[in-house]
Amino acid sequence: MRGTSLLGRLRRRDPGYAILRRAARVTLVASVVFYGGRYGVGSSTLATYGLFGAIAAGAFAQLPGPAPQRARILVLSLPVVWALITAGALLAWSTWAAAGGMLVIGFVVAFAGVGNPRLMGLASAFQLFYILASFPPYQPGTLPQRLAGVTLAIVLLALAEVALWPDPVPVSYRQRLAEAAAGVGALLDATADALTNPRTGPAGREQRRPRAYHVVAALDLTRNPPVGAPIAAGAKDRSLRICAAALREVLAEADRLAADPPPQPIPDLAAARLLRSGAETTRAAGRSLSGGTPPVDLGDLDAAIRWAEASYRVVESDRRDPPDVPRLCRDATALAIADQVRVFAVGARVATGARLGGTDAGSKLFEYARHKPWTLYWRQYRAHLAPRSAHLHGSLRLAVALAIARVAAGALQLTHGFWVLLATLTVLRSSAADTRTALRPAVLGTIAGALVSGAVMLVVNQPIVYAVVLPVTLMLAFGVGRLLGPVWQQALFTVLLTVVFAQLDPGGWRLAEARLVDVLLGAVIGVLAGVAMWPRGAGHDLRHNAIGYLAANADAVELTVQAVLGDAPPPDRALDRVRRRTVLIDSSYCQYHSERHDPRRRQVNWDAVLGAGHHVLPGAESLLRRNPPGCLADWPEAAALLRESAGQLRSAYHELADEVAHGRAPGPIPVSTTCAEEVDRLRPLLGAVDPRSARHLVEVNRWLAGLADTFTRIHD
Structure with missing residues (x-):
């Protein structure tokens, strides 16, 4: 009965056994390359880079799509991996050179996610490759072994993705x-x-x-x-x-x-x-x-x-x-x-x-489709090279934190200094709230893992024992640990590192002590960077962009109504501003989507907020195509009614912007009406009016009523 209960709990936490499948592939590949390098050809360097190559690409990287697509991404990433390892190996001669390289590479790798946040799934793996190579000993002559180990691991992992227990194709x-x-x-x-x-x-x-x-x-x-x-x-x-x-x-x-x-x-x-x-x-x-x-x-x-x-x-x-x-x-x-x-x-x-x-x-909603992909990506990067960009803030924060961690590890001459940077990379998030959330399991798990590892190493000092249990600890760290939670995952990962380095560089129980000290130092650096440098994350940037986005929508709605009344020219420039603002808020929301959010703060229905602009853009284009500017210029009663509706919507947009910016209670929400209610509202104006003018009035009024509906959905 206990076995059945445990199996049921496992199924609930890991539907389709995706986590266990992935852990099994990483375990098999990491074990093969480590055993082959350490005990087959007698190269600790090849074994180390093979093992960490499998861990970085298999456990740290979050890759999208079905197995063939993930395998293709892994293989295509090899040139980048080679470049990062080469740069790290060549800059390892000096702490300051390695830290400078960490600053540049840390920023470039993180900022690459501006164009495609899914690349952030590879960012941690890429950072890890440079971190591992940038520490002493400075031995450029071992570069072929390093590249061979990581290449073997990634190629085998790509093959395993397709051939060994492939995951069910996810719903795209x-x-x-x-x-x-x-x-x-x-x-x-x-x-x-x-x-x-x-x-x-x-x-x-x-x-x-x-x-x-x-x-x-x-x-x-x-x-x-x-x-x-x-x-x-x-x-x-x-x-x-x-x-x-x-x-x-x-x-x-x-x-x-x-x-x-x-x-x-x-x-x-x-x-x-x-x-x-x-x-x-x-x-x-x-x-x-x-x-x-x-x-x-x-x-x-x-x-x-x-x-x-x-x-x-x-x-x-x-x-x-x-x-x-x-x-x-x-x-x-x-x-x-x-x-x-x-x-x-x-x-x-x-x-x-x-x-x-x-x-x-x-x-013009699809104007971007005329441009080449690199043009679109360049525009995205250029838009975020701005002082208020959350992407820019996050990339600088991570790069500075990793560079400081590299300087600290080198200045203190820590034996396993890359653990400091790994801890910083693990703890640091795009907002202070996320960093605090990640800190507790990292510290508690490391303490627990260090205590267990130290106790074991006091009793067992035979490397062969650690060689035998390596596959078990790999499976526990990346399979069971992920299922049990962050504290367990960090504790079991600490045990795994102890098992690995007990075979590479036996140091007894002090190895566990070094792991604990390094993680605590890296966690402190990560927390200080997260609190001191732009701690509000993408949420702040998103709310700032939402203010401009909603204001642009308010202007576009009002100018569109003025155009059909003959009070203003077609609102081409106003609609262009909405399009530009849409790109900014869209990008901010994509980054915000990858963050944790403070549950104590009132959340906004961002999909509905973005939908407000979608209703304005194609709606205004279609409206002006069938209702040319000035079509209601000679109907003062209709003009007064439409100006009143447009004014109410403009106020509602600004009230919503204030609510989004400061978390205040919503102001009066425009009441959406049915077509029958609109008829009663318009009937006193009709009389013997020209049917063409009646049609124009009905269509413009219907568009405004539809915009009022969007506020109902935003506040739902």
Whole structure:
């Protein structure tokens, strides 16, 4: 019964035994290269670099994707590893030279994650390779053995990733998007049925609605591990994030449309036809993301949009009856849904590497897709070479801390000084809160491991014993330790290092004492650096960028309304500011996603905050395409109503920015309204007005009401 209980607990903590599989591969490869180097060819240098190469690449590196992709990344990283080891070996002649190299390399390796935070999964491994090579003895002649050991370890580990107990293929973000697209497509079909068949349609829609919201909620970055989330600066990852935002907007607009079905069935309702076309396009775009199907064809959706816009002109040409505002409202909402579906479909084409046609690239939302990947990455790096960049702060903090640790280890002539830097690397995080969280298990685990190791070494002083138990300690450190928690992991890792160096350089119980002293020194350096240098982490940078982002959105909304009223030119510059601010907040959020967050501080629904800008950008572009500037210039009553709504939204954006910056309670939240309520609001203005002007008013007012909905989602 105890065995069954233990197995059940293991399954819960390690679904699919992914941690144990990985630990088994690291154990096998590390044991083979260590035994082969130490006892086969008699080279302690080859054995040391082979063992630590397997540990760094297999346990410290967090690699994304299925096994073949991880193996390919390992092999492609070899030139970087060779360069780091060579630099460390050549700079080991002087403490100050090694520390200077640590400062430069530490910064460069850490800052490389600006373009793709998934590279941070390799950063710790890369830092470890330089750290190991930068310590005495200064023996450039052993460089071939060092490179041979680490190369053998990484190549064997890459082969083991594919051939030995390969992990189940993880669910990719594209697959989640494809599943969400299928759920949203089913909901759009059900919404169309609800509009054309009010008796039975609503029941079917309510059955599909929870499923659609469930699969779309799975797209939040907070629900996806950093190694698998689309958080890079490249076009494909940016497109995947845009796709997720578009599906959220489709859901919100579909709910608004379903809230006001027509009182009588309308089989040829333009909105229903548009929804069905949007549903099929959404599903086709989702299938293209999961692979095996060609890029989605937008011809049917574009034809449906043109047909719906033509139906507007038919309504406008009949001046005998007053404007059918409910129909105009439904058609405007259906067109907004179609616009978001089109954004999703174009984003799917960019994400799959398909070339964009003239109409696809017409929206400036996808302007980045015209540029080469290196251009996008350079822009990302350049944007973060700024005094307020959290990426810059974190990279400088880590580089300075490691350089100080290297100077301290050299000045004190510590026998195993690289343990000091390893402890600093383990403890130091991007915020002081994270550093404090990592400190306790590092210190307690090291103390426990040192006590156990010292006691064992007082009793056992035969190297052969430690050679026999090496595979067991490897499996315990990287398998069982990870499952039991950080304290256990640090304690078992300490025992592992003792077992390794008892075979390389026997020092008795003082080896455990040296380990404890080194870790405590490295932890102190890491904590001091984390507290003294920009301790607030990416959260502070994210909140600062959010203020500018929300202010830019407020300006864009107000200037768009002024444009349709004829009070201002088209808001091209304001929309460009939103795009630039989007890049900054998007990048900050990607780093923030990899941090721990203080549970005592009120958290913000960042996906919804970023979604506010997504609603503004394509919404304003589509709005101005169908409602040219000045289209409501001769209607003062409508102008007063729209200015009031835009002013309320502007105040709401600034209130939200203040709340995000200072954690204050939210101000008055704009109340979202249904189409029926909007009709009552607009009816006193209609009278014998031109139907074309009525359509313009309904569509602009509907866009503003949709923006009010985003505040409800942000505060949810």
